[in-house]
Each structure stands twice: as C-alpha cells, then as structure tokens.
Amino acid sequence: MKKFSETAVRFLLFITLFTTVSTYSQKIKTDKNQKEASSFTQKANNDLLSYLPFADKTDYENAKRGLIATIPAGNIKDSQGNIIYDMKQYDFIKGTAPATANPSLWRQSELNSINGLFEVKKGSIYQIRGFDLANMTLIAGKTGWIIIDPLLSPETAKAGLELANEKIGKKPVAAVIITHSHIDHFGGIRGVVDEKDVKSGKVPIYVPEGFFDHSISENVMGGNTMGRRASYMYGNLLPKDAKGTLGTGLGQTTSTGLAGILDGTVKISKLSGEEKIVDGLKVEFIYTPESEAPAEMMFYFSELKAFCQSEDITHTLHNLYTLRGAQVRNGQKWSAYIDLALAKWGDDVEFSFASHHWPTWDNKNIKPYWEKQRDLYRFIHDQTLRLANEGYTPIEIAEMLKLPESLDKESYSRGYYGTLSHDVRAQYHYTLDGLTATLPI
Ligand SMILES: [Zn+2]
Secondary structure, eight states, rough: OHHHHHHHHHHHHHHHHHHHHHHHHOOOOOOTTTOOHHHHHHHHHHHHHSSSOOOOHHHHHHHHHTTOOOOOOOOEEETTTTEEEETTTTTOOOOOOOOOTTTHHHHHHHHEEEEEOOOOOOOOEEEEESSSOOOEEEESSSEEEEEEESSSSHHHHHHHHHHHHHHHHHOOOEEEEEBBBBBTTTGGGGGGGOOOHTTTSSEEEEEEETHHHHIIIIIITTHHHHHHHHHHHHTTTOOSSSSSSOOOOSSSOOOSSOOOOOOEEEEEOOOTTTTEEEETTEEEEETTTTTSSSSEEEEEEETEEEEETTTSOOOOOOOSTTTTTOOOHHHHHHHHHHHHHHHTTTTTOOOOSSSSSSSSSSSSHHHHHHHHHHHHHHHHHHHHHHHHHHTHHHHHHHHHOOOOOOTTTTTGGSOOSHHHHHHHHHHHHHHHSSOOOOOOO
C-alpha cells in the first residue's frame, strides 16, 4: 500500500510536468520565425505526390467506417472545467497539403483527427478513437464491457465509456485488459474502474508480466527527463498549424489529465501463448516482451475472429528507439511475434484492431498487412546486421539503407512516428553495444 501511494505521488509529479508543457504549448499560437517552404522542401514534398499511391482512399474509408457518434463540443474537460483534450486542435488539416507539409504526414494526420465511437464488429466490438493519443476498445462480454487500454487520462477514458453506454446501452465494466507498459494505455484506468472493485476481485485487470515494474521504470524513475525529451519529440512547444506540428503520427497528441496506475491481477507471461476466459469470452494471449514495449502482449478472440494488435502492428513504422527515451527494442523479436500471430490466426482472423489508428477488416486485407509489418521490422534487423558485419558504422548504415519499394510504398511502413534512420541505429546498438532490455526480477 505504501509502495503504491508513493508511486501515485510520483506519477502526479510526472504528469504535472507534462501538463505544464502542454498548457504552455496551447498558449503559443504563432511564431514570427516560421518560414515558407524552401525550394528543396517543395521538391521533396512534390516528389512524394507522384511516388506514393495517394489515390487509394481505403484508409479514409476504414478510419470512418462504423462511426456512431462523437462528443459534439469537440473537447473533454476535467472537474474544474479545464480542457484536457481538444479533438478540434488539428481541424486545420484537411484536403491538399500546403507546401510546408509533407503530404504523406498531412494525410496521416487528417486520418488521426477522425474521432468518435465506432462499431468495429456488429454488436460486439467498439472503439473510442481520437479522444486521446491512443484508442480505447470496448468488447461486449457475457456480463459487461471488456475494456482494452483505458487511455492516458481518467477524464478521456470516462468520456469514452459514457458515450458508449449512452449510444449502445449501459453495461458495467467486467474486465480490463492493458496491452503494455506505456502510459497512454493505462493512465486513465481510474476513469473506468473503482480501485475497490479491482481489490475485491470483481473487476480483473489483465496485463503482460512486468507491466507494473516497467511502467514505473519508464514513467517515474526517468520520468522528468523523459517528459522534457517528449516535449521535443512530440513538438509540444510548436504551434499547431501548417508550419508547426501536425500531430505525432501515432495519434493526434496526449491528453493532460491526472494519470494513474493500478497493477494487474492476472499476468500473461507465456511466449508460446496462453488461454484465458475473460468475462465469458475465450482469449488467446501471446506475450511479446522487448517488442514495442518491454512488457507487451497481443491476443485473439476466437469466437469473434478478432485480433488485438496492441502496438506491435500499427499504421506507421514504429520506433526501435524512441526519442523521448525508453529501452531500445529488438526488430528481430518484434518481427517473430507478428510471425507467431500469423501462424496461429493468420488464416482465420476477420477483424484486426490496434491500440492506435483505425482497424483492418477481412482476412484478405489483414494477412498482407501483418506480413508486411513483420517483414518491415525483420528487414531493419537483418540489413543493419548485414552491413555492420561488412564493417559499416551505425551512422553510415542509417544513411545507406532504404526500404524496398514493396514496403516503402505502403503507408503503414512509413516513418510518421519512428524513422528508418534512427531505427537502424537502435538495432545496431541493441545487438552490438549491449543495450538489451532486461526483464524484471
Ligand atoms: Zn501507445
């Protein structure tokens, strides 16, 4: 209990820093030093227009599919009336990209700004998207909601749950699944459950083994410096306009409520997979440590033919090294976990959703998506080590390596969040300089 209280206080300190940075950034509207796009930038952006398949609107259809409703006010407030999330802050991103914006990132950011409550599978799977950096998924179990990833702030998670209860029908929260140890996926837990219901066993929380320790390690032990670095990584101090920031690529941006944490009551730890019954539904989990997070898992609802990709499969090239600071990740293991999911469920899956971005429907679309995400991380691993073995340095490899066109032209392989350049350096150091993630004792 004592340990938890101290933890909660430190979390508050960390989030206070985040809030300060974000509030300051909201006050900045214009920057007199903003420049027009140079001829070099304009050429690079124009080249992308002919290189990438912008005519394919499938992602727009999928990002809007199943929309039930959103919050008309377009923002979420805390109990004092402060806006802690503004869904309209990137509303300027519409249509053709201006000369100052990378058109592919502009497109991604427009997709990320589509927000609301969405039906993913009729009568059983719903998502709250664009209410925070991450998604909150709600699955109708036998007695209530199974909530996957209750966002970063209690206020945003609560607003999402209330919208689902209002539009779909009120249900109690029967279970929570937290996919991994990053704060955008668990900080809002107190917005959807009461701690006493967790302690009494009424509401189980499923987490990957090591979830609590790694969450504290990343967000508390290194929390202050990580918060500062995150403000650079996310461009929190830049104005939100066509010459400033367009969002994170992973979602719009982070909310600024008071995040918290509750430890899991059921730990998932088997690399080969394990089955649990979660509020009457069979869920097959695979544990995926040292992938996108040091403690992470993906899982399959066999009765629904639905797969939760967690953050291991998303619509962007992700980070092997995240610039805010966190343990370096291993492209080889990351790729192997996706391959395991393909072997187990690749022929059966019909609904595939993640903790960021929009879902993918139908096996014929899901399978190639999973395969290319697997190949993306494997390519970075294999080619980095091939060139390292030939004697090149990490900086040289980062300059030399290009994705093959079969990957490079897929929007979900592009560097909206991670980049090939720093992922290559991360993989090099992970393998050769001993920056290996460690599992908790
Ligand atoms: Zn996330």
